[in-house]
Amino acid sequence: MIGTLLGLVPARFAPLTPKLLAAIVAQSLSQAAAYLLLVPTLEAVFDDDLERAWIWALCMLAAVVAFAIFGYLQASIGLRIAVGMQRGLQTRIGDHLNALPLGWFETRSSGRLSRIAVENVREIQGAVAYLVAKVFGGIVVPLGVALGMLLIDWRIALAMLLSAPVLFAINGVAGRAYQRADAHAHEAAAEADARVVEFAQAQSVLRAFGAVGAGNKALDSALHRQRAAIARQVFTSVPGLIVFALFVQAVFLVLAYIVVARVTDGAISVAAAIALIAVSSRFIEPLNLAAQLGNGLRAAATAVERVSALLDEPTLPEATVPVTPGAPTVVFDGVSFGYRPGEPVLTDITFSVPAGTTTAIVGPSGAGKTTLLRLAARFYDVDSGRVAVGEHDVREQPSETLLDQLSLVFQNVYLFDRSVAENIRIGKPDASEEQLWRAATAARVDEIVERLPDGMDTAVGEGGAALSGGERQRVSIARALLKDAPIVLLDEATSALDPHSEAVVVRGVHELTRGKTVIVVAHRLATIAHADQILFVDGGTIVERGTHEELLALAGRYADFWNERSRAAGWRLEPAAV
Known part of the structure; x- marks a missing residue:
């Protein structure tokens, strides 16, 4: 989905895409490094080795500064792409609609086209400006923490590496139900939009036949379906988030148990244990955030599918060789x-x-x-x-x-x-x-x-x-x-x-x-x-x-x-x- 999303970036802003991804990865790795550096810093403090503690603290500060710098870069680049993408994508949609056969429009409502050109493009813009960085960070930060943990304790690292795919699989199962509900909500909203426009344009006919207010069954039915679809969307997403949150807490308890067991065995110090529990919570947080943003990303994925499907509609081939018209026959x-x-x-x-x-x-x-x-x-x-x-x-x-x-x-x-x-x-x-x-x-x-x-x-x-x-x-x-x-x-x-x-x-x-x-x-x-x-x-x-x-x-x-x-x-x- 990310590849398809970034494939919609206008050619003028396409060179910024690799820079955006590089900034996101660098920011995420800097954040993971700052978390991991907490372990040797606390060990040095508990060992009363202040000189070593200052060295590790300065390294941690450097990681935090790098996190801030790369965060600014990814935010500014993402915003530039998103702003350019909105204008470029809507222009591209307009040009494409202009090249479609007239018959194509006879089976499509203006409400649906308006929703794609405005609402879906706005969702895509928000995904580029905000969601991509957060979701990528939710993957790269835990991965960086888990890989870095191999240098500290391979058992904790292994638990992290095994738990992350399980959590993402659970989130994916819940997400498929949300996507189906989101598709129904989109169709219901598009139908409601079309009926509202129709209601405004056809007032003379509606009033002449008493089809206003409760008498306008088409509009009333469309609005009712929209409310039902939105309610279904909400009720579909909540159980998935609750289940995922329970599994996240279970993973944290497992990690905490492993840390305590390692302290009990004398394999790691108390200082390291405190730091590792803190790092474990930092490992869990991005995963939890990525899951919470997952529904937004799925909605953006659906928006990408609709926009891409519209842009894939076959147009009339355009002649490129100039001709000089003859007699007007x-x-x-x-x-x-x-x-x-x-x-x-x-x-x-x-x-x-x-x-x-x-x-x-x-x-x-x-x-x-x-x-x-x-x-x-x-x-x-x-x-x-x-x-x-x-x-x-x-x-x-x-x-x-x-x-x-x-x-x-x-x-x-x-x-x-x-x-x-x-x-x-x-x-x-x-x-x-x-x-x-x-x-x-x-x-x-x-x-x-x-x-x-x-x-x-x-x-x-x-x-x-x-x-x-x-x-x-x-x-x-x-x-x-x-x-x-x-x-x-x-x-x-x-x-x-x-x-x-x-x-x-x-x-x-x-x-x-x-x-x-x-x-x-x-x-x-x-x-x-x-x-x-x-x-x-x-x-x-x-x-x-x-x-x-x-x-x-x-x-x-x-x-x-x-x-x-x-x-x-x-x-x-x-x-x-x-």
């Missing part, structure tokens, strides 16, 4: 893809989108329409076939090169808890104020900020909670307009908007797509009818393709879809006959 060539093995979502998809044209993708829910857009942006890698953007396979382009060619507007708009201006600038962080306002005006965001208390500087809340669905869509369109990429991937989301918001968003979309290469998952009839090419997708395959007129003349699936949507557009509620 998109090509799907024999593409098959599934989010899980053996469960295909798309099968043998082939089509091309010439530069400056619009391709509309229509079909029933779950047909794989949005997945096509995600593959074009390389949120995932295809299982077979190829996707080309700008005349290059997306897998052969550095991510920055690929995404520079694309503006993405999806159904689920996420806004950060920052100002309106900052959310728009994500599309182009170095944009001027004039460019910002031009994009905002084209998307009709200027109408929104006129009503906000701080205008463009108004914070929109977590996820954009302070804005309506249509307003969030306007901000997302302004973001895409500001980026001004040659290819637009658009998942229209106007069906749930009121007529005014829909009209405003549609005008923004027209501004965004003017003169661009567009792939749009279309919901509006007007968008579908004016597309240069229409793909009707069902069951993960393209079942029909052509222009609006060609597909209507075909009188197939698209024609049925069009007629159904046309009838639905004219639906209205009529008063019931009395």
